[in-house]
Amino acid sequence: MRQRILLLSAYQADSHAWWTGWLQQAFPDTDWRLLTLPGRHFRWRIRGNPLSWLDEIATASQGVDRILATSMVDLATLRGLHPALAAIPTDYYFHENQFAYPVGPGQRPSVEPQIVQLYGALAADRLLFNSEWNRSSFLDGVAALLRRMPDAVPAGIVERLAPKTAVVPVPIVPPAPGRTSRDARLILWNHRWEYDKAPDVFADAVIRLAESGHAFRLALLGPRPHPPPPALSRVVDALGDRVIANGRVPRGEYDALLHRAGIAVSTAIHEFQGLGMLEATAAGTTPLVPDALVYPEQYPAAYRYPPGDAAALADRLAAWLTSAPPLPPAVDAYTTEALRPLWSQIVGRSALPRSAGHSSG
Missing domain, CATH: 3.40.50.2000 (Glycogen Phosphorylase B;)
Structure with missing residues (x-):
C-alpha cells in the first residue's frame, strides 16, 4: 500500500511552498495529504493554526501513517485537541527557529512563538533542520529560555531534544545552463x-x-x-x-x-x-x-x-x-540530486544521522 503522509505547512511562504511542492513531485508514490495556511499575519498564524484547522484536521489525518509538519505548526496544541494525532509518528521540520529570528522595527519581543516551537519539539518524534546553524541556535535558544524561567524548571530538556535532531536541507534545482554571457x-x-x-x-x-x-x-x-x-x-x-x-x-x-x-x-x-x-x-x-x-x-x-x-x-x-x-x-x-536520497529516508521513516554534514568550511 502507498504510504500516507499528512503534510502540514502553517505559514506557506515562498520557500515553504517550494519545499511542499518538491516533496510531492519527488515522491509521487506517497499519498500526500496537504494542509497549508497563507504566509501572512505571522503572530496570529503560529498560534492560531490549530484553530484554523479545527474542522479539517480530523478528516485530513484519517488513516495516515505519518505526519510531517513545519515548525510553524503548533503541534502540541493540535495533538491536545485531536488526541488521535498523538499516536501517529511525527517529524517536525524547522525552516527557521524563533530563538534566532531577529525582532523587527516596531515589534515587541515575545516568548510565545518560542514556546510553541519548544512544545512542538517535545511533542514530535524527530526534529529536522535545514542547516546546522538552525539546529544549534535552536538548542542554544532553548537552553537560554530555560535559564530565564524563574522556577520549576525540568532538568535535561536540551539533552532530551538533541538526540532527536538531524540536518536535512531543502534542496535546490540549479538553473538550466543559460545562453547569457557572464x-x-x-x-x-x-x-x-x-x-x-x-x-x-x-x-x-x-x-x-x-x-x-x-x-x-x-x-x-x-x-x-x-x-x-x-x-x-x-x-x-x-x-x-x-x-x-x-x-x-x-x-x-x-x-x-x-x-x-x-x-x-x-x-x-x-x-x-x-x-x-x-x-x-x-x-x-x-x-x-x-x-x-x-x-x-x-x-x-x-x-x-x-x-x-x-x-x-x-x-x-x-x-x-x-x-x-x-x-x-x-x-x-544542496542539489535535488544530492539530497533526494536523504529525503527518501525521511519519507520512508528510516534512521538518520544526527547531522547531514553539509559544510564547505
Whole structure:
C-alpha cells in the first residue's frame, strides 16, 4: 500500500511552498495529504493554526501513517485537541527557529512563538533542520529560555531534544545552463527587501562603491513591500542609471540573471539556509555573504565579510571589480540530486544521522 503522509505547512511562504511542492513531485508514490495556511499575519498564524484547522484536521489525518509538519505548526496544541494525532509518528521540520529570528522595527519581543516551537519539539518524534546553524541556535535558544524561567524548571530538556535532531536541507534545482554571457560587473540582490535582510547595509555599500568611482551594474530582485522601503529608494535614486532589473521577474528571466551576474550579495541578519544565494552560486555567480548565521557552513572564508559592515562589503566588492571575483565555490551538496536520497529516508521513516554534514568550511 502507498504510504500516507499528512503534510502540514502553517505559514506557506515562498520557500515553504517550494519545499511542499518538491516533496510531492519527488515522491509521487506517497499519498500526500496537504494542509497549508497563507504566509501572512505571522503572530496570529503560529498560534492560531490549530484553530484554523479545527474542522479539517480530523478528516485530513484519517488513516495516515505519518505526519510531517513545519515548525510553524503548533503541534502540541493540535495533538491536545485531536488526541488521535498523538499516536501517529511525527517529524517536525524547522525552516527557521524563533530563538534566532531577529525582532523587527516596531515589534515587541515575545516568548510565545518560542514556546510553541519548544512544545512542538517535545511533542514530535524527530526534529529536522535545514542547516546546522538552525539546529544549534535552536538548542542554544532553548537552553537560554530555560535559564530565564524563574522556577520549576525540568532538568535535561536540551539533552532530551538533541538526540532527536538531524540536518536535512531543502534542496535546490540549479538553473538550466543559460545562453547569457557572464557580466563580472553585474551585482545581484535576490532577497526580500525587509529588515531581516538588512537592505540598508547593501544600499550603503553600493552607494559608497559608486562614489569611489567603480563601474558596475545592479539587478535588484526579490519581493518588496509597498511603498518601497527607504533602502531600495535610496539605491534607485542614487544609482538608477546602473539598474538593469528592478522587481520580481518571471522564473526564466530570473534564471537568466543568475547566469549573467558576476557577484551575488547578502547582507542578511537572519538566514537559516539561504536558498536564493545557493541558487545563484549553483548558476555560477560568486557569492559575497556575512561571516555569520548559516553562511560559514556553506561558503569558505574568502567569500565572507564582517557582518553588518557596509565599508568592508564595499571594499571587498571594489577588490573583486578591480581584479575579477574568484570562481564560485561548489554547492553540489544542496542539489535535488544530492539530497533526494536523504529525503527518501525521511519519507520512508528510516534512521538518520544526527547531522547531514553539509559544510564547505
